[in-house]
Amino acid sequence: MHEGAQREVVFKQIMDAAFFVHSELGPGLLENAYEQCLYYELTRRGLKVEKQKGMPLMFCDIKMDLGYRLDLFVEDEIIVEVKAVEALHDVHLAQILTYMKISDCRLGLLVNFNHRHLKEGIRRVIR
Numbered sequence: 001m002h003e004g005a006q007r008e009v010v011f012k013q014i015m016d017a018a019f020f021v022h023s024e025l026g027p028g029l030l031e032n033a034y035e036q037c038l039y040y041e042l043t044r045r046g047l048k049v050e051k052q053k054g055m056p057l058m059f060c061d062i063k064m065d066l067g068y069r070l071d072l073f074v075e076d077e078i079i080v081e082v083k084a085v086e087a088l089h090d091v092h093l094a095q096i097l098t099y100m101k102i103s104d105c106r107l108g109l110l111v112n113f114n115h116r117h118l119k120e121g122i123r124r125v126i127r
Helices: 005-024 031-044 089-103
Strands: 049-059 062-074 079-082 107-112 122-126
Touching: 005 031, 005 079, 005 107, 005 122, 031 049, 031 079, 049 089, 049 122, 062 089, 062 107, 079 089, 089 122
Parallel strands: 079 107
Antiparallel strands: 049 062, 062 079, 107 122
8 A cells, every 4th residue: 555545544544543433432531531532542543642742933944942842643644633622713724734744744633522423623724
């Protein structure tokens, strides 16, 4: 299986896990509860997941440790940003795009669990 097809398989597993977590918990919890449960579900499914992965910023060939943290980094190739907000806004998209740029990642997923129907709170991001 080529790299793009493998990435799509992993992406589908992430989506399935997010829908499962949402169906079990529903909307209304804090972001870190969803993040922890999604982390658990992804690892239970056999995926390699790093939680709150530190991400330095390179500026003029100097590594700046500014405290950027990816919510979940799955299989070293997909960033998952977990939200529990009324609605996703441009600032959330800007955040994940910045994380994707500084990590040289091409695929990201914004998941806002604070929706009655999760499909309304999911945004796939490609760089």
